[in-house]
Amino acid sequence: xxxxxxxxxxxxxxxxxxxxxxxxxxxxxxxxxxxxxxxxxxxxxxxxxxxxxxxxxxxxxxxxxxxxxxxxxxxxxxxxxxxxxxxxxxxxxxxxxxxxxxxxxxxxxxxxxxxxxxxxxxxxxxxxxxxxxxxxxxxxxxxxxxxxxxxxxxxxxxxxxxxxxxxxxxxxxxxxxxxxxxxxxxxxxxxxxxxxxxxxxxxxxxxxxxxxxxxxx
Numbered sequence: 001x002x003x004x005x006x007x008x009x010x011x012x013x014x015x016x017x018x019x020x021x022x023x024x025x026x027x028x029x030x031x032x033x034x035x036x037x038x039x040x041x042x043x044x045x046x047x048x049x050x051x052x053x054x055x056x057x058x059x060x061x062x063x064x065x066x067x068x069x070x071x072x073x074x075x076x077x078x079x080x081x082x083x084x085x086x087x088x089x090x091x092x093x094x095x096x097x098x099x100x101x102x103x104x105x106x107x108x109x110x111x112x113x114x115x116x117x118x119x120x121x122x123x124x125x126x127x128x129x130x131x132x133x134x135x136x137x138x139x140x141x142x143x144x145x146x147x148x149x150x151x152x153x154x155x156x157x158x159x160x161x162x163x164x165x166x167x168x169x170x171x172x173x174x175x176x177x178x179x180x181x182x183x184x185x186x187x188x189x190x191x192x193x194x195x196x197x198x199x200x201x202x203x204x205x206x207x208x209x210x211x212x213x214x215x216x217x
Contacts, residue, residue: 008090011033012153012154014033016114016154018045019058019158022058023164027049028165029045031092034062034063034066036086037086043062046061047061055098058091059089059091059095059103063103066083086109089103089108090153091112092115094151095111095122097121100127112149112153116152116155
């Protein structure tokens with residue numbers, strides 16, 4: 001079933017709700033949902049302060065929720081890969097370099113996001129990891145796969161939440177000035193992207209070593 005614009009807004013609204021939960025918990029307000037066959041199968045919000053783990057971004061929370069669930073169901077690696085290839089992510093802010101690389105590795109089908117992250121975005125703002133496709137990174141590690149990416153969905157709502165957080169001051173950490181941009185909805189094409197060849201040097205370590213992602217969380 002093809003998703004309509006109304007479906008896109010509906011699912012992004014659910015991601016916005018997750019971002020509001022993060023804001024209520026004094027976290028940077030970013031939220032997401034993962035959809036398969038018109039059904040939300042996972043959700044996530046930023047939990048870096050709560051967990052004291054700088055990698056616990058909304059996207060990673062949702063991905064890990066699914067991996068844990070599918071592992072309990074006894075799905076094989078091939079079955080998990082097949083499931084992810086049918087999934088769409090809706091997230092309020094452009095995935096950072098770490099999260100975009102993870103989405104590429106798991107083989108997500110499509111991503112919709114709200115506002116751009118001009119300092120650390122991995123889906124067109126800094127790197128264009130959604131454009132990458134290559135052989136295995138290292139022995140036993142899945143290939144990187146490109147995925148369709150549409151930006152600017154409910155961007156103003158996403159920016160309003162981020163503005164609310166930073167205007168009140170981040171009570172949990174030293175403040176880092178991060179730029180979030182309001183952009184019109186559009187799919188990213190190769191001509192609009194830059195830096196995709198930097199993946200192996202700039203991103204592989206962040207994904208494989210689980211280092212802190214630079215989204216100023």
